[in-house]
Amino acid sequence: MSTYLIKDVELVSGEKVEIGIADGVIMELSNKASQSYENILDGSGCIALPGLVDLHTHLREPGREDAETVLTGTRAAARGGYTAVFAMANTDPVADTAGVVEQVVRLGKEAGWCQVFAVGAVTKDLAGESMAELGAMAHSAAQVRVFSDDGKCVSDSQMMRRALEYVRQFDGVVAQHAQDPKLTVNAQMNEGTVSARLGLRGWPAVAEEAIIARDVLLASHVKSRLHICHVSTAGSVDIIRWAKSRGIDVTAEVTPHHLLLSDDLVESYDPKFKVNPPLRSSEDIAALRMGLADGTIDIVATDHAPHPAEDKECEWAGAANGMIGLETALSVVQKTMVDTGLLTWSQVADRMSITPAKIGRAIGQGIALAVGAPANITIYDPSKNKVVVAQEQISKSKNTPFEGIDLPGQVRHVFFQGNPTMISTEMVAR
Amino acid sequence: MNAGKPVKTVLEQGDISRALTRIAHEIIEKNRGSENLLLLGIPTRGAYLAARLAKIIGSIDKREIPNGVLDITLHRDDLRSRPPRALTPTVIPTGGVEGKIVVLVDDVLFSGRTIRAALDALGEVGRPAQVQLAVLVDRGHRQLPIRADYVGKNLPTSADEIVRVSISEIDEIDQIVIAGANES
Amino acid sequence: MSLEVVTELPRHLLSIGDLNHDQALLILDTAEELAKISDAPIKKLPTLRGRTIVNLFYEDSTRTRISFEAAAKRLSADVINFSAKGSSVSKGESLKDTALTLQAMGADAVVLRHPESGAANRLAGWTNGVVINAGDGTHEHPTQALLDAFTIRRHLGSVGSDLKGKHISIVGDVLHSRVARSNVLLLNLLGAKVTLVAPPTLIPVGVESWPVEVSYAIDEVLPEVDAVMMLRVQSERMQNSFFPSTREYSRLFGLNLDRMNLLQKGALILHPGPMNRGLEISAECADGVQSVILEQVANGVSVRMAVLYLLLGGNIGVGS
Ligand SMILES: [Zn+2]
Numbered sequence: 001m002s003t004y005l006i007k008d009v010e011l012v013s014g015e016k017v018e019i020g021i022a023d024g025v026i027m028e029l030s031n032k033a034s035q036s037y038e039n040i041l042d043g044s045g046c047i048a049l050p051g052l053v054d055l056h057t058h059l060r061e062p063g064r065e066d067a068e069t070v071l072t073g074t075r076a077a078a079r080g081g082y083t084a085v086f087a088m089a090n091t092d093p094v095a096d097t098a099g100v101v102e103q104v105v106r107l108g109k110e111a112g113w114c115q116v117f118a119v120g121a122v123t124k125d126l127a128g129e130s131m132a133e134l135g136a137m138a139h140s141a142a143q144v145r146v147f148s149d150d151g152k153c154v155s156d157s158q159m160m161r162r163a164l165e166y167v168r169q170f171d172g173v174v175a176q177h178a179q180d181p182k183l184t185v186n187a188q189m190n191e192g193t194v195s196a197r198l199g200l201r202g203w204p205a206v207a208e209e210a211i212i213a214r215d216v217l218l219a220s221h222v223k224s225r226l227h228i229c230h231v232s233t234a235g236s237v238d239i240i241r242w243a244k245s246r247g248i249d250v251t252a253e254v255t256p257h258h259l260l261l262s263d264d265l266v267e268s269y270d271p272k273f274k275v276n277p278p279l280r281s282s283e284d285i286a287a288l289r290m291g292l293a294d295g296t297i298d299i300v301a302t303d304h305a306p307h308p309a310e311d312k313e314c315e316w317a318g319a320a321n322g323m324i325g326l327e328t329a330l331s332v333v334q335k336t337m338v339d340t341g342l343l344t345w346s347q348v349a350d351r352m353s354i355t356p357a358k359i360g361r362a363i364g365q366g367i368a369l370a371v372g373a374p375a376n377i378t379i380y381d382p383s384k385n386k387v388v389v390a391q392e393q394i395s396k397s398k399n400t401p402f403e404g405i406d407l408p409g410q411v412r413h414v415f416f417q418g419n420p421t422m423i424s425t426e427m428v429a430r
Numbered sequence: 431m432n433a434g435k436p437v438k439t440v441l442e443q444g445d446i447s448r449a450l451t452r453i454a455h456e457i458i459e460k461n462r463g464s465e466n467l468l469l470l471g472i473p474t475r476g477a478y479l480a481a482r483l484a485k486i487i488g489s490i491d492k493r494e495i496p497n498g499v500l501d502i503t504l505h506r507d508d509l510r511s512r513p514p515r516a517l518t519p520t521v522i523p524t525g526g527v528e529g530k531i532v533v534l535v536d537d538v539l540f541s542g543r544t545i546r547a548a549l550d551a552l553g554e555v556g557r558p559a560q561v562q563l564a565v566l567v568d569r570g571h572r573q574l575p576i577r578a579d580y581v582g583k584n585l586p587t588s589a590d591e592i593v594r595v596s597i598s599e600i601d602e603i604d605q606i607v608i609a610g611a612n613e614s
Numbered sequence: 615m616s617l618e619v620v621t622e623l624p625r626h627l628l629s630i631g632d633l634n635h636d637q638a639l640l641i642l643d644t645a646e647e648l649a650k651i652s653d654a655p656i657k658k659l660p661t662l663r664g665r666t667i668v669n670l671f672y673e674d675s676t677r678t679r680i681s682f683e684a685a686a687k688r689l690s691a692d693v694i695n696f697s698a699k700g701s702s703v704s705k706g707e708s709l710k711d712t713a714l715t716l717q718a719m720g721a722d723a724v725v726l727r728h729p730e731s732g733a734a735n736r737l738a739g740w741t742n743g744v745v746i747n748a749g750d751g752t753h754e755h756p757t758q759a760l761l762d763a764f765t766i767r768r769h770l771g772s773v774g775s776d777l778k779g780k781h782i783s784i785v786g787d788v789l790h791s792r793v794a795r796s797n798v799l800l801l802n803l804l805g806a807k808v809t810l811v812a813p814p815t816l817i818p819v820g821v822e823s824w825p826v827e828v829s830y831a832i833d834e835v836l837p838e839v840d841a842v843m844m845l846r847v848q849s850e851r852m853q854n855s856f857f858p859s860t861r862e863y864s865r866l867f868g869l870n871l872d873r874m875n876l877l878q879k880g881a882l883i884l885h886p887g888p889m890n891r892g893l894e895i896s897a898e899c900a901d902g903v904q905s906v907i908l909e910q911v912a913n914g915v916s917v918r919m920a921v922l923y924l925l926l927g928g929n930i931g932v933g934s
Contacts (some may be wrong), residue, residue, distance in 0.1 A: 006789065075803075091860035119666055161807060188731075189818050191820070192820045193823035194820070195818070195819075196818035196819065196820030196821055196823065196824070197631075197795070197820070197823070197824075198731060198732065199731040199750075199751055199752035199753035199754065199792060200731050200732070200752075200753075201752075202819055202820075204819070207868070240625075249689055268735070269731070269732030269735040269736055270736075272737075313710050313737055314709060314710065314736070315709055315710075315728070315730040315732060315733045316731065316732045316736070317729065317730040318753070319731075339812065387643070494710075501647070502658070504651070504659045504661040504689075504923070505659070505660060505661070506929075508927075509661065509927050509928060510928065510929050511929055512927040512928055512929055513622050513929060514622065514623075514923065514924050514925075514926075514927040514928035515620075515927075515928070516640060516643075517644050517645065517647040517648070518647075519646075519647055519773075520647070520650065550660070554651060554659070
């Protein structure tokens with residue numbers, strides 16, 4: 001294993017240091033390295049963050065390898081500064097057995113771009129009818145701790161209650177995709193002034209908020225851990241804030257796209273803006289940013305959802321929901337949260353690495369940079385600016401909603417377990 | 431505006447009135463009176479000229495001379511050379527064109543294509559007994575076998591020169607000028 | 615020397631929202647001229663000779679298709695009717711592929727009827743030709759609104775003028791109505807006051823951003839208006855609990871003889887068709903002296919001729 005020294009880099013504290021990496025760990029973290037290293041990397045102008053952890057990634061394998069594979073998805077993750085991703089369960093077949101979750105983790109290991117944790121389905125085939133083998137997945141080699149029917153809501157109250165209770169035995173968490181199905185039959189976009197004008201079936205905020213309200217009460221009742229995926233409305237933020245004030249063990253995530261993009265973009269009818277939950281109003285965006293700043297929303301998760309071109313090059317209603325986001329997440333967070341003064345870099349490290357790892361029980365990930373810690377490191381230059389070009393995304397699918405938007409920042413170097421996955425903005429061949 | 435090339439005024443206020451009066455007399459003479467006449471002007475300026483001619487003929491013959499407007503836009507063969515043009519209302523006086531001697535009136539006779547379109551447009555309206563053509567200026571360069579029955583002034587021009595007719599109803603002044611070729 | 619159009623239309627007609635006041639008036643005034651010609655014994659004009667117009671219909675609508683076809687043919691355009699009803703929209707690709715095929719065939723304009731909102735906007739992004747929205751999902755139906763305004767103006771206004779000061783009510787399933795959306799925009803553009811009347815379940819959330827008033831009481835609105843436009847109500851809406859029964863709907867929101875008597879003398883009754891007689895409108899109202907429903911159909915051809923002429927009659931819209 002080669003050794004590396006990153007010079008002239010700033011920690012989130014603002015302290016300028018040199019970071020020495022050898023044997024998979026951080027050997028040194030001081031203003032002047034005492035040992036010698038084989039490779040010297042320039043970190044000037046950059047901030048060193050603990051490797052980012054994404055609690056919500058759709059890698060699409062097995063089943064939709066035309067959209068993304070574990071290999072291509074984790075490579076995109078590495079490019080975005082991630083050293084760990086949680087692969088969502090809505091694959092084909094669904095990740096509802098030990099076999100599938102182990103396969104996903106093994107593929108991740110073979111790819112070697114970042115660590116892959118598998119999310120297990122809550123119900124068999126995501127059908128919401130009977131509980132998947134949660135224990136088998138938890139005790140498998142994949143060590144599943146996060147369970148989610150994401151893409152679908154565990155809408156049956158009794159099923160949700162049982163799942164919340166059951167995962168407690170292995171310290172698991174249920175990550176809820178909060179969407180009342182009856183209120184959102186054929187829903188196409190946020191219900192409000194824009195949907196009224198465009199004649200697209202409305203997706204009311206209450207469809208999300210009602211489920212979150214129910215679930216925090218259920219979590220409180222059975223004293224379990226609940227995580228809310230992709231919070232998208234101001235009302236949801238209020239409910240979670242209230243739940244936390246009552247001591248309910250709930251965590252929540254927000255996606256980069258919900259922090260930046262509003263539903264008036266749908267006026268183009270371009271399905272690159274079609275996503276579940278839908279883009280909301282600018283008031284919602286403001287509330288989400290405040291929620292992330294004050295800790296009501298714990299983390300940023302990408303909900304990276306690749307789709308091949310043909311699933312988006314059609315009428316709005318016929319198009320698939322979802323956007324890719326791994327490669328642009330940190331830049332969007334800088335634009336919406338750091339450049340606006342809402343978060344410090346230390347808080348970014350918390351929201352994008354430390355806390356997501358904690359929620360997902362991702363051992364060896366999300367550890368603040370310190371001597372002896374695993375060398376999962378993202379070196380990020382916040383001073384660079386770049387207009388997003390869809391075709392330049394290395395994800396297998398190019399369905400980014402940020403095309404044409406000028407985003408700040410650029411990931412310069414990434415280390416995963418001591419090995420570089422990116423050096424000087426170039427992916428390192430593996 | 432007109433780099434180096436002079437703008438030459440070829441007809442002035444009085445000249446146009448005189449030309450119209452002469453045309454009016456010729457129309458009466460040729461048709462042995464003004465009975466059965468219908469003057470149809472081609473927008474924009476032809477329409478005003480038709481109204482003036484009708485008035486002059488009417489004052490000579492002491493009777494109302496019916497006149498109207500014939501929009502030719504939908505029959506033009508050069509529609510694709512420019513953005514779509516607004517239609518001008520076609521106004522046909524009560525009584526229509528059937529059995530009438532229709533005198534088409536336009537400001538400038540050039541390629542003849544406008545008149546070709548006017549004849550087609552007139553065909554939509556009905557079947558006159560006879561169609562004649564009166565123009566204020568004939569500047570030559572015909573591309574179709576069309577000639578005017580009444581001409582205010584023959585004006586030899588080169589094909590790329592621009593003949594601009596102004597009439598007081600919309601241009602505040604009666605005059606005809608020839609402008610250099612490169613002007614737009 | 616000839617009069618140039620100062621007002622040009624946008625390249626496509628996708629939404630009334632793309633038009634300004636002068637453009638809307640230009641269409642109505644042009645339609646008025648063309649209506650005169652349509653009344654003449656010879657009904658064919660050479661204007662669009664050599665142009666190819668495709669009627670691409672993903673939904674059955676004989677009435678709209680025939681109207682566009684008649685308009686195109688009166689202007690001597692070549693018309694290709696392409697019925698794609700039942701083609702899969704879920705798999706997506708079909709509309710784009712069809713667009714590319716039509717372009718390869720040299721279509722100068724595509725008249726699109728589609729069950730999904732925004733389909734015309736999407737099509738416009740995939741073709742060089744002109745796209746005319748002939749109804750997309752629950753979004754818009756611009757030529758319907760134009761012919762409605764044209765019909766209203768013929769009775770209550772005059773050529774060259776707008777509908778300033780007129781009060782028009784739109785009654786019925788506004789939520790699912792593309793006709794209502796286009797009409798609200800156009801009537802407002804032309805200076806009219808619009809009152810929507812419907813049960814709250816059939817009024818979209820977000821209506822407060824529309825330039826309209828909303829009422830749930832038809833009897834209070836009818837005496838105030840210069841025209842009332844009844845929208846088609848589909849009985850399927852009953853299954854989704856938008857209202858309890860067609861009988862209750864009809865009792866609360868249908869136009870019947872008693873209600874017709876509330877209208878001012880000279881107030882107009884419109885309906886975009888096809889009508890559910892006995893549901894949203896009774897036969898006496900549909901066939902009564904105040905009804906201009908048949909005129910709407912006739913005027914449709916003139917208005918569509920105007921749209922085709924203004925979009926295709928010049929140097930714009932030529933496939934590159
Ligand atoms: Zn989800």
